[in-house]
Amino acid sequence: MSPQDDGRIARMIAKLRELLRKQSGNGVPLVIADDGYVEEGGWVYLILTPAKPGVRAYEYVERLNELECELRKEVDGNILLVPAAPD
Amino acid sequence: MREVRLAELWREMAADSFSAAGGLFSGTGHLRSALSRAYYAAYARVVTSLLQSDVVLPSRGNPGHRRLPALILNNLKGVSGARAARVCGAIDTLYKLRLVADYQADAVVDETDARVSFSLMGRVFKDLKEALL
Numbered sequence: 001m002s003p004q005d006d007g008r009i010a011r012m013i014a015k016l017r018e019l020l021r022k023q024s025g026n027g028v029p030l031v032i033a034d035d036g037y038v039e040e041g042g043w044v045y046l047i048l049t050p051a052k053p054g055v056r057a058y059e060y061v062e063r064l065n066e067l068e069c070e071l072r073k074e075v076d077g078n079i080l081l082v083p084a085a086p087d
Numbered sequence: 088m089r090e091v092r093l094a095e096l097w098r099e100m101a102a103d104s105f106s107a108a109g110g111l112f113s114g115t116g117h118l119r120s121a122l123s124r125a126y127y128a129a130y131a132r133v134v135t136s137l138l139q140s141d142v143v144l145p146s147r148g149n150p151g152h153r154r155l156p157a158l159i160l161n162n163l164k165g166v167s168g169a170r171a172a173r174v175c176g177a178i179d180t181l182y183k184l185r186l187v188a189d190y191q192a193d194a195v196v197d198e199t200d201a202r203v204s205f206s207l208m209g210r211v212f213k214d215l216k217e218a219l220l
Contacts, residue, residue, distance in 0.1 A: 055195065058200045
């Protein structure tokens, strides 16, 4: 990955964290690690995990979908927000 | 001819998983497995339609989930943009639910999640069936 890509993804993560802070009272609290992404085939997958155990599956996914829509308004590129999965 | 046969095999797998998802839920209450199967059923149904739309699958055989949105939006024959977007949204949510069900041990998967998954799975099947009529 090029330094430009690194910078672009770091900005996506920073913007996502900003959205998470702004909406901290809404729904499931989620976090993303600095290396919480996968880039493949022109898509960036940002991996968010619950900040606490016991979240309900659909609420978690609904929150991911809402954040995904918001983030797409703020940054360019093909972005998907996903739960953690094996590499 | 090979593509026609392949599409038929994928359709059978989709139908099998569709039934299995319902069975896992109603018969045994295996909710996480039911969610996982619901995603796979919808995935297999999408692959069926891609093959019927003359999409050539990658050499390893199956399109990865990450390629599905573009394939759905750009390649399905006889499917309007609005319907393709709906299928895309449904399969995306199913994929995320499947990841939670399979890999988030401390998340709660309940009956509502299973019902949401079945509803989305049903939407994918319905939209793609209607597209081929």
